[in-house]
Amino acid sequence: MKLTTFVAAACIAALGGAAFAEDGALKVGMITTLSGGGAGLGIDTRDGFLLAAKLAGGDKLDIVVEDDQRKPDIAVQLADKMIQSEKVDILTGIVWSNLAMAVVPAATAQGKFYLSTNAAPSALAGKGCHQNYFSVSYQNDNLHEAAGAYVKDAGYSKPFILAPNYPAGQDSLTGFKRLYGGELSGEVYTQLGQTDYAAEIAQIRASDADSIFFFLPGGMGISFLKQYADSGLELPVVGPAFSFDQGILQAVGDAALGVINTSQWNKDIDNPANARFVEEFQAEYGRLPSLYAAQGYDTANLLLSAMDSADISDADAFRAALKSADFDSVRGDFAFAANNHPIQDIYVREVIKEGDVYTNKIVGVALEDHANVYVDECKM
Amino acid sequence: MTPLLFIEQVLNGLQFGVMLFLMAAGLTLVFGVMGLINLAHGSLYMVGAFAAAAVAGWSGSFLLALVAALAASAAAGAIVELTVIRRLYDRDHLDQVLATFALILIFSEGTRWLFGSFPLFLDIPDWLSGPVTLPGGIEYPLYRLAIIAVGLSIATGLFWLIARTRLGIRIRAGESDREMIAALGVDISRLYTIVFALGAALAGLAGAMVGAIQSVQVGMGEPVLILAFVVIVIGGIGSIKGALVGALLVGLTDTLGGLLLPEAFKLFMETSDATATGSALASMLIYILMAVVLVWRPRGLFGGAT
């Protein structure tokens, strides 16, 4: 038995002593980030996915989990390994857009299915779309578009916007501007991995901004929020969910309280599937689920629903079964647009404190049944 | 751009430079005295931040957290010196690079193993939070002013230590002639441990202070490490004065470059193109500065003939 299979099997077994994959189980390769600075996101993705597999009986999916170390070349190597020697049917799990860009086109070109639990770069939604590539999370622009729509609806007229200088950052500001459409008081690109935002905060102070939109994933967002809170500026801050996710909020602390952020999921969305997910996740892992866990959970459930109505050996039928999205999403209504990206509601959340724990509550809907702008460019 | 904004940015550059000095001081001392390249210096910065976050979370006291950071990083430094580093003094730089590269791996993943994969929480204490109004009407965070003050007083203390104390005399003697001071009966290995622990403690302090306004996470030390190397190379390796000048130069170049370059490009380019190009060039600026300094003065600004 391969060690990695063993590890995955051990994970599933640890989840409740479920029987290990039998013949006829669908073989899933999960490539995600389990070591280094971004490990928290990959761990949540994996845990959400494995939880869904366990709740479905544990013997339908044979899951191989591997760590990509957040390095594109390692991710490519793992994908080769999973396709060539593990002979998986489905690939999933990548957190970062640049890793997805390295893995997905080659995997789908070899006839494998790829279900994205998070990253959904615009290049794979428009001209580069593929019939075997499904994004279960969102299209990368979605949350930024929702933030733009919110800022416009809330009546702000001079937002100051900032993001790191890399493709996802540029997409973010473009997405924001697409649905905001008004005048900006400033637009700044920061360095990727930058940890000190004193200079940007000074620029905001000197500007005539009436609100701030920022996209700074991971540690960058923590640094920005702490420094902003200490600057004495009191302009309202809006951002996508990434900097306010369950895993990261505790490290931001009070600095995040009251901040508005946009997300397609939250733990208080009122439907039975979500209630069960939140409860089971806490019971299993002893912590609140994050957005990434929810996306991993939905991805596994989508896959399981397709298995109920089609067999992987008939790729066309299986693809159609995936596309029908006949599963109970924790987000409520869920459907795929023509380019295999979700049509879903995007919510406005506010950061609150429940006892000692920082978390989010939904305060409104930014966009209803929102798809993405790349649908028309996609020819498949 | 208003003059106020410019002054505020100068202060930001100064604060960044002072932090870099705390990192660079240890690095340059260790190189000057022991002739050792220590890539793991960034890990000691991380150790300081994690120790501070853990103790602050447990006790709620920021001062106690700073003490813990100093103690933990000094202890980590001393242990590493005693077990690994002292075997490397008579090796060539290549072996030192590889061994301390290995130490980075051990420290980073070891910390993740102990503290988990999510960033830790460390906040500014209440009595240092919020902005103060400076003469001229500039609103500036008190905590950053405190960092500048602490950094400058440590710099003064270090100059005093090196110039006036017995330990300082030994350190200077060690820099110029290692064999000779050993022959004169100075316990050289103890001196080395002390210098290494001192450098580690400064790095740990920097980590803890910065951790309060940034993210305390695994791998936070590496970007700072690279910058600290840039600083000591610009200043001239082994020179505390060089480290201070280099740190302020790098801090100001980085902060002001990020501000001024996009503005400069806006004069003859479209706004969004100008910000993108300006930011791109700004991110390369300190490395360009370093290359220019080295091509002009191959031993840095204050580097002697070693």
Next chain:
Amino acid sequence: MSRERMVNAALMALLLGVPLWAWATDEPFTITLATRVAILALAGVGLNIALGLGGLVSLGHAAFFGIGGYAMGILASHAQSYTPLMESPFLLEGTKSMPVIWLVAILASALAALVIGALSLRTSGVYFIMITLAFGQMLYFFSISWPAYGGEDGLSIYLRNGFPGLNTLDPIQFFALCFGCLAAALWFNARLVRSPFGLALNAARQSPERVETVGLGTFRLRLVAFVISGAITGLAGALFADLNRFVSPGMFSWQMSGEIMVFVILGGVGRLYGPVAGAALFITLEHVLGGISPFWHVWLGFLLLLVVLFARGGVIGLLAGRRVAHD
């Protein structure tokens, strides 16, 4: 045949035998791993010329590795989208042909090495380590923020480039190509060591004053060595990009420079086959340890530490014993 030669021969036989065996037993991933070893070893051979022979500790060889990678990425992406590289003053088309890409990668990285080397060689010792690092970082940040070729996202090439007469998509045939490049580089390196140039370079490393006295310019010797070194690492970069069908700024990162250096030191500095042994050991460890523990970097760290502290001369030194004074 000396003991070191026997170790070398066994090493090459192993690197050739494992993929052949994997081919016979239909384990394509093992072939991919072996290909990775061959390519990274080639990068190490390049660095070893500067490091082992010239005594130039470069912590910026990722610059050349990345330039090679982007030479492949840029040419192939233009060929892929049927857009010319430039139209004026003359038409320049992209290409999917490996030999052309290799040539461009070698020339581009040699040119970069010439510029970087000419500036860096004014310094020495630690300053040289740091200035090469600075040049690497410059290219790294440039590649991240330069939007034309993907920036941080990198560039995906959907199909591996072609080589006349071979099907490069077949893992074993692509491995054969990479192994061939490695063997050629090793042969070239061996010739170089024995050539008058190599002897002079070696002398310049051990005693620069004497070399100057006999009228040879150490600066020129070292610069030529640095250029050759950069060019070979650049070729490895092009192959690495083709292996992954992907290039990204990660190829320029200082960790990449560090890793290439680790291959060389792990195998044994200045040993002809050192990079091969180092890369093989590193990839094997990564593969085996990575499966055992999510914290495998800790164990890798301890292992590297043990090698530095107790196994001077690296793997080859351990197997072949202390080097007899030669050359």
